[in-house]
Amino acid sequence: MKHPQTKSIVKADYRVRVSPRAKHVCIKVTHAGDVEVVVPKGFDQRHIPEIVQRRHDWIAKTIQRIEAERQGLRAETDGALPQVIALRSLPEEWNVVYRPTSDPHLKVVLAISHQLVLQGQTQQPELCQQALRRWLQRKAHLHLAPWLEQVSEQLALPFSTVSVRGQKTRWASCSNRKSISLNYKLLFLPPHLVRYVLIHELCHTVHLNHSSAFWALVEEKEPNYKNLDSELRTAWRYVPQWVEQSPDY
Secondary structure, eight states: OOOOOEEEETTEEEEEEEETTOSSOEEEEOTTSOEEEEEETTOOGGGHHHHHHHTHHHHHHHHHHHHHHHGGGHHHHOSSSOSEEEETTTTEEEEEEEEEOSOSSOEEEEOSTTEEEEEEOTTOHHHHHHHHHHHHHHHHHHHHHHHHHHHHHHHTOOOSEEEEEOOSSOSEEEOTTOEEEEEGGGGGSOHHHHHHHHHHHHHTTTOSSOOHHHHHHHHHHOTTHHHHHHHHTTGGGGSOHHHHTSOOO
């Protein structure tokens, strides 16, 4: 997937994403404070700078609010490397130990119960983060894929395939072939929010949009969906900063 082009505006940057499902121009501020402009296919992008400029005050206030909310979990997200990884969805808590060696490679070893040992070039934070994200992806596939299958059977909403990635702006997605992609960052969310994300994407196997029919199906499968959807909007705060430094891929 190619990264959207980034353009400059007053005091902010934004990227443009063309969505075949979009009917109108929509400006989003992600949990990381990035500005994304979603436009319908065929939209004249020469109008985007003017649209963004008109919403500049709202964008600035939203970015400030996100940063203020992030302070609430600053103690957990501070630092380039974690000492403890809390996977709320399971729930599990893992202690992380760093052991520098002369080995040019860096690997993650499961030493004892719920302890991860990173061996190798541990003096390079970026390499450590990459190794831990790979571990998260494997961990997510081990737990989230069966979870999705279980919910799928319970709701009688079949899907075709499931994959696990590290999306930057989405918790999950569903294709027109009923293939569901889950974000390994879901591991950091409370179980009830993860289940809601799974239900949401399984409903997309029937309605690949956010029409009234789609939301009616979501309500049928999860009557409390409005409260859950509202809570999910700020769920990014559960994701540690070292994880958010990963690229969207």
